[in-house]
Amino acid sequence: MDIFLERLFDGVTNGAVYAIMALALVVVFRSTGTINFAQGEMALFTTYLAWWLTTVGLPIWAGALAAGATGFLLGAVVERTLIRPIRRRNDMASLIVALGLFTAFNALAGLLWNSETKPMPSLFPAGLEDFFPVAGARLYWDALGVWLVVLALIAGVFFLFNRTRLGLQMRAVADNAESAALSGVPTGRILMLGWGLAGIVGSLAGVLVTPLSATQLSLTTMFPILIYASAAALFGGLDSPVGAVVGGLAIGVLEALITGYVEFIGGTLPQTAALVVIVLILLFRPTGLFGTRQLERL
Amino acid sequence: MTPIHVRTGSAAHRGLQIAGLAAAAGALLLGATMEAFRVGQLTNVMIFAIAISGLNLATGYTGLLSIGHSAFFGLGAYTTGVMVVTYGAAPMTTIPLAVLLCAVLGFVVGLPALRIRGLYLALVTLAVGVAFPEVVRRFEDLTGGAAGLVIRSRQLAPPEWTGLTVPQRGIWLYWVSAAALLITLVLVRNLTRSRLGIAMIATRDNEIAAAASGVRLATVKTTVFGLSGAVTGLAGSLFAMYVGALSPDGSFTLLKSIELITGLFLGGAATLFGPVVGAFAVVYLPYFTADLASGHVSGVIFGAVLIAIVFLMPEGIAGVAGRFLGRFIRIAPHENQGERP
Numbered sequence: 001m002d003i004f005l006e007r008l009f010d011g012v013t014n015g016a017v018y019a020i021m022a023l024a025l026v027v028v029f030r031s032t033g034t035i036n037f038a039q040g041e042m043a044l045f046t047t048y049l050a051w052w053l054t055t056v057g058l059p060i061w062a063g064a065l066a067a068g069a070t071g072f073l074l075g076a077v078v079e080r081t082l083i084r085p086i087r088r089r090n091d092m093a094s095l096i097v098a099l100g101l102f103t104a105f106n107a108l109a110g111l112l113w114n115s116e117t118k119p120m121p122s123l124f125p126a127g128l129e130d131f132f133p134v135a136g137a138r139l140y141w142d143a144l145g146v147w148l149v150v151l152a153l154i155a156g157v158f159f160l161f162n163r164t165r166l167g168l169q170m171r172a173v174a175d176n177a178e179s180a181a182l183s184g185v186p187t188g189r190i191l192m193l194g195w196g197l198a199g200i201v202g203s204l205a206g207v208l209v210t211p212l213s214a215t216q217l218s219l220t221t222m223f224p225i226l227i228y229a230s231a232a233a234l235f236g237g238l239d240s241p242v243g244a245v246v247g248g249l250a251i252g253v254l255e256a257l258i259t260g261y262v263e264f265i266g267g268t269l270p271q272t273a274a275l276v277v278i279v280l281i282l283l284f285r286p287t288g289l290f291g292t293r294q295l296e297r298l
Numbered sequence: 299m300t301p302i303h304v305r306t307g308s309a310a311h312r313g314l315q316i317a318g319l320a321a322a323a324g325a326l327l328l329g330a331t332m333e334a335f336r337v338g339q340l341t342n343v344m345i346f347a348i349a350i351s352g353l354n355l356a357t358g359y360t361g362l363l364s365i366g367h368s369a370f371f372g373l374g375a376y377t378t379g380v381m382v383v384t385y386g387a388a389p390m391t392t393i394p395l396a397v398l399l400c401a402v403l404g405f406v407v408g409l410p411a412l413r414i415r416g417l418y419l420a421l422v423t424l425a426v427g428v429a430f431p432e433v434v435r436r437f438e439d440l441t442g443g444a445a446g447l448v449i450r451s452r453q454l455a456p457p458e459w460t461g462l463t464v465p466q467r468g469i470w471l472y473w474v475s476a477a478a479l480l481i482t483l484v485l486v487r488n489l490t491r492s493r494l495g496i497a498m499i500a501t502r503d504n505e506i507a508a509a510a511s512g513v514r515l516a517t518v519k520t521t522v523f524g525l526s527g528a529v530t531g532l533a534g535s536l537f538a539m540y541v542g543a544l545s546p547d548g549s550f551t552l553l554k555s556i557e558l559i560t561g562l563f564l565g566g567a568a569t570l571f572g573p574v575v576g577a578f579a580v581v582y583l584p585y586f587t588a589d590l591a592s593g594h595v596s597g598v599i600f601g602a603v604l605i606a607i608v609f610l611m612p613e614g615i616a617g618v619a620g621r622f623l624g625r626f627i628r629i630a631p632h633e634n635q636g637e638r639p
Contacts, residue, residue, distance in 0.1 A: 035417055091417055092361065092416075093612075095363055095417065096607075096608050099365070100608075102556075103597050104602055105601070107601065108597075108598055227424075234421070275425030275426075278422070282421065282422060283410055283414075
């Protein structure tokens with residue numbers, strides 16, 4: 001029972017991180033209609049930045065703030081300079097640009113901070129003794145911290161989308177950019193803000209997950225998370241923030257239970273398992289759980 | 299200046315074709331006389347040209363972006379590797395099996411393309427590309443797992459009838475690759491001019507309009523993915539003979555897919571010779587930047603080049619060169635042939 005609970009806690013913690021990353025993907029998809037493959041590597045870059053700031057003596061929360069700010073800037077600049085000019089051309093062009101960014105940001109992080117693995121300090125107390133027992137299982141403070149951040153983030157995103165003028169404009173642009181523009185919404189600025197917001201959310205995911213990750217901070221830290229987050233976003237429906245969170249948690253818990261209990265897959269095929277999920281969802285329910293079906297006008 | 303007009307099938311056109319072939323043959327002969335290291339590099343270029351030509355069929359001509367072609371490359375390589383090491387097959391006899399397996403895998407990957415497209419299809423191919431190294435590691439007994447698979451150079455000896463010895467296997471593979479590349483280019487050229495080729499381009503340009511004009515999207519997409527996988531698998535098979543040591547994390551990761559995509563778009567998507575031009579870039583770019591900081595510089599350059607092409611040169615080098623040549627020589631269809639669609 002206690003082993004099951006611990007696996008469940010692990011799953012929820014990982015799932016929370018996937019949910020954050022999936023949220024970033026969903027925000028971009030809603031604003032621009034594309035999946036930003038580079039989201040994970042942009043987050044990797046800002047996480048390296050946060051790590052670097054801690055090595056020069058700043059506390060980790062300052063590093064996290066700086067990572068968030070850089071994430072916002074990167075997202076906004078990438079949208080304005082690279083995505084917007086080619087958006088109208090076709091899917092392929094924005095995918096190629098995203099692949100280019102993916103490669104470039106990963107290599108740039110390696111170039112600036114070399115490819116050795118780096119231990120990353122946590123935002124929360126993360127000692128071996130920093131836990132409290134729940135029915136015989138250990139719930140660590142840093143896991144609980146991640147859960148709380150996810151809750152706060154979800155609340156924030158919902159407040160933004162449903163209760164603010166900015167959120168209303170974002171939804172309007174996502175729904176129909178031309179009508180929004182005709183109604184006086186500054187479409188361009190809204191898209192930039194959307195990408196910037198996704199940048200902040202992604203960076204936060206990076207800073208939160210690396211101290212928990214077995215690999216700590218290395219050049220390959222974020223890619224598996226991006227894969228799981230894509231699976232989560234697709235599972236929940238690419239245009240649904242609720243779906244991202246539900247999908248993230250579901251994938252996280254499934255992953256923990258499968259690696260724990262299914263021997264054939266075990267620890268060796270985890271990404272393949274997530275990807276099989278992606279393919280199955282795309283084949284049988286392309287809109288995911290909460291997504292809306294897209295109509296195409298001829 | 300007005301361009302010279304040449305009709306297809308005329309004596310002038312034949313002359314141009316023969317001159318082009320002669321130039322290619324000359325370049326190959328010249329390449330064969332270089333030192334062994336350079337011959338190896340050129341072999342690598344030709345293998346990449348074949349792999350990128352395969353990708354070109356799906357991504358360039360049919361508009362199905364694949365981020366998973368590293369898996370076809372890998373499957374081809376591992377088929378040859380396993381057949382040679384475990385079953386003692388002669389390297390050349392493993393090529394048909396490698397091509398066949400990759401065609402089947404391509405067909406299977408093409409199946410989701412019937413329901414989904416664009417971005418979502420790219421995700422499916424991404425899945426295949428990421429899964430391949432993990433699967434290789436999982437089936438350790440067959441593939442050697444993470445430790446890799448080593449083909450001894452004795453097992454890669456040229457066939458006896460060539461009269462070549464084991465140390466001469468470099469030059470043997472050079473000519474095999476050249477022949478394979480030539481066959482690939484002829485096949486791609488003929489395919490893209492066939493009925494299927496026109497259907498491919500129509501599918502890329504407007505799927506709905508193509509379907510309305512009687513193109514069977516399902517047949518076109520699955521066939522193209524199968525062919526595309528087969529051609530890239532052929533390259534993988536040759537690559538196994540070229541490197542002689544296979545490891546899941548060495549040459550068959552997502553980075554390989556990104557290299558192939560960069561090569562394709564830099565060289566020129568949907569052009570016959572674009573993949574050849576792109577292959578030179580993909581092989582020589584890391585070579586010239588290798589001694590700077592363990593490959594990170596070439597990563598940054600690859601990324602920057604990919605983005606730059608989209609903005610500055612969407613037709614790629616071959617596309618731009620073709621347009622430039624078009625100022626001097628225009629090749630028009632034969633009079634009796636009627637208008638091309």
